[in-house]
Amino acid sequence: xxxxxxxxxxxxAQAGGFARGLExxxxxxxxxxxxxxxxxxxxxxxxxxxxxxxEYYQTRTEVALLRRHAAEIASLIGPGAEMVEFGAGAxxxxxxxxxxxxxxxxxxxxxxxxxxxxxxxxxxxxxxxxLALRPVEGDFTLPINFAMMPxxxxxxxxxxxSTIGNFSPDAAMALLRRMREMLNGGGLLVGVDLVxxxxxxxxxxxxxxxxxxxxxxxxxxxxxxxxxxxFDLDAFAHYAxxxxxxxxxxxxLVSLKRQSARLGDGRIEFAAGEAVHTEDSHKYSIESFREIxxxxxxxxxxxxxxxxxxxxxxxxxxx
Ligand SMILES: C[S@@+](CC[C@H](N)C(=O)[O-])C[C@H]1O[C@@H](n2cnc3c(N)ncnc32)[C@H](O)[C@@H]1O
Numbered sequence: 249x250x251x252x253x254x255x256x257x258x259x260x261a262q263a264g265g266f267a268r269g270l271e272x273x274x275x276x277x278x279x280x281x282x283x284x285x286x287x288x289x290x291x292x293x294x295x296x297x298x299x300x301x302x303e304y305y306q307t308r309t310e311v312a313l314l315r316r317h318a319a320e321i322a323s324l325i326g327p328g329a330e331m332v333e334f335g336a337g338a339x340x341x342x343x344x345x346x347x348x349x350x351x352x353x354x355x356x357x358x359x360x361x362x363x364x365x366x367x368x369x370x371x372x373x374x375x376x377x378x379l380a381l382r383p384v385e386g387d388f389t390l391p392i393n394f395a396m397m398p399x400x401x402x403x404x405x406x407x408x409x410s411t412i413g414n415f416s417p418d419a420a421m422a423l424l425r426r427m428r429e430m431l432n433g434g435g436l437l438v439g440v441d442l443v444x445x446x447x448x449x450x451x452x453x454x455x456x457x458x459x460x461x462x463x464x465x466x467x468x469x470x471x472x473x474x475x476x477x478x479f480d481l482d483a484f485a486h487y488a489x490x491x492x493x494x495x496x497x498x499x500x501l502v503s504l505k506r507q508s509a510r511l512g513d514g515r516i517e518f519a520a521g522e523a524v525h526t527e528d529s530h531k532y533s534i535e536s537f538r539e540i541x542x543x544x545x546x547x548x549x550x551x552x553x554x555x556x557x558x559x560x561x562x563x564x565x566x567x
Contacts, residue, residue, distance in 0.1 A: 265387075267475055267512070270467075274516045274524065281467060283414050283499075283527035284360050284387065288470050292364035294463040296338050301459055303451040309559040310408055310439045314341055317552045317561070318348035321437060324550060324563050328401035330354040330380075332431060334388045335411045337361075339368045342406060345437075346376060353400040354380035358388050389423060394430045403434035410441035410559070413496070413530040417540055420530070424544035428566050435565045436546065442553070442560055443531040446490040453488040453497045453529070461486035464499055464526055471511065479509045487523070499527035534560050 266285050273281040287295070299307035314321070325331075327350035333342055336357030346352050355372070359365040362385035369383045380399070386392050396403050405427055412420050427436055453460055464486045468479035487500045503518035532540075537560070538548045546564035553560045 266470070270471055270475070271512060274511065279522065279524040281524060281526050284389070285467055285470070286463060286527070287359075287361040287364070288466075288474070289361065289363040289367075290473075291463065291466045291470065292337065292361045294459060294466055297459045298455070298463060299338075301455045301457065303455045305448070305452060305558050306410060306441055309554050309556075310410075310561065311341060311344070313552050313554060313559065313561050314344045314408075318344055320550070321345065321561075321563065322348040322350060325349060325404045325435070325437075326402065327351050328353045328399075329434075330356060330397045330400035330403045331406055332394070332403055332434075333357045333406040333408075334427065335359060335407065335409065336365065336368075336383075337409065339372050341408045343372075343375075345406065346379065352379060354382060354397040356382040356384060356394070356397070358384045358386055358392065360385070360387050388427075391426075392430065394432075396432050403431045405431045405434060405436035405438075407436060408439040408561075410439055410529070412438055413441055413532075414527060415530070416528070417530065417536075421540045421543045424541060424546065424564075428545050431566070433566045435549070435563060438541075438562050438564065440537050440560050440562060441529070441531050442557055443495050443533055444558060446492055448558075449490045449497055449531065450488075453490075453499065454486075458486075460488065464488070464501060467526060468501065468509075475511065477509055477511045480507065483507055484524075495531045497527075497529040497531075498525065499529070500525055532560075534562075537562060 269282055269285055298304050330353050336359045339357060365383055365385055373381055380397055415423055465481050468481055471477040472479055483504050484501045485504055487502050488497055490497050500523040503522045506520045508515045508517045534551055541548050541564050545567055547567045548562055549565050550563040551560055
């Protein structure tokens with residue numbers, strides 16, 4: 249890799265915090281953890297495995313939409329842009345945009361999963377030798393000082409994967425507002441999972457191969473690896489029902505018996521049947537998501553959706 253093009257992934261001061269977050273969340277009543285802690289290198293690899301599951305329609309539908317509408321998206325973004333991706337993951341979807349854009353100037357992927365980000369950015373640097381790269385290991389829910397790259401004509405945000413669904417509607421609005429400010433007037437391309445038949449949603453988060461269950465349990469496995477904890481993974485069940493009133497998948501780890509686990513200097517007690525809330529995944533209609541975007545100060549300009557109305561991609565411009 250050309251050292252002039254890319255500093256080592258820059259860690260933000262606020263990245264990490266897993267030990268403190270786990271301790272606080274498991275001592276709360278009811279127990280609750282942020283889904284951002286799923287993502288160490290192992291969690292990122294498990295998410296990649298989820299993306300190719302037959303039940304997980306989200307990734308293949310969003311990729312097909314990006315491919316089909318790449319030229320139109322590229323013309324809305326314009327030439328010479330710096331693309332800023334929030335929660336960049338495997339960096340696969342951005343390649344579709346980079347290949348369609350007119351002379352993209354640079355790419356700034358932000359992800360909390362630093363080791364994984366480092367590994368995938370290496371390959372991107374080889375494949376796109378003219379692109380300026382600025383990978384950032386950080387938490388996009390916290391302030392990140394993000395001036396536009398010198399030489400870029402504008403910034404454009406990219407937030408695929410329906411990661412926005414992991415936030416409550418009010419928190420999603422606040423996050424979109426912060427992203428708008430970070431993008432210095434640039435637009436945002438955001439992928440959003442749509443409300444649909446609960447059976448399709450339920451299957452997507454309860455796959456037959458048990459990969460989503462392993463992803464959920466990675467929170468505890470990660471604590472065992474990093475924090476010298478001793479959670480018994482077999483003594484917790486993955487439980488992910490769809491709540492149709494709140495229009496969200498709710499994900500839990502449920503203790504299958506009364507038990508305790510070592511964490512730090514103390515122990516965490518679990519009653520039989522006690523649940524740890526680990527993730528929500530909110531679903532939206534095109535209209536309900538646009539309302540949130542407008543409250544965040546964006547003007548919704550374009551939306552693309554597949555024929556089966558499974559998934560939508562919105563192009564939002566700053567007002
Ligand atoms: C649902 S995955 C989506 C990955 C990829 N963008 C895609 O569309 O396939 C969420 C990604 O966001 C990252 N992530 C989750 N919470 C984050 C946070 N608060 N700050 C930065 N990255 C985060 C995870 O590490 C993961 O790569």
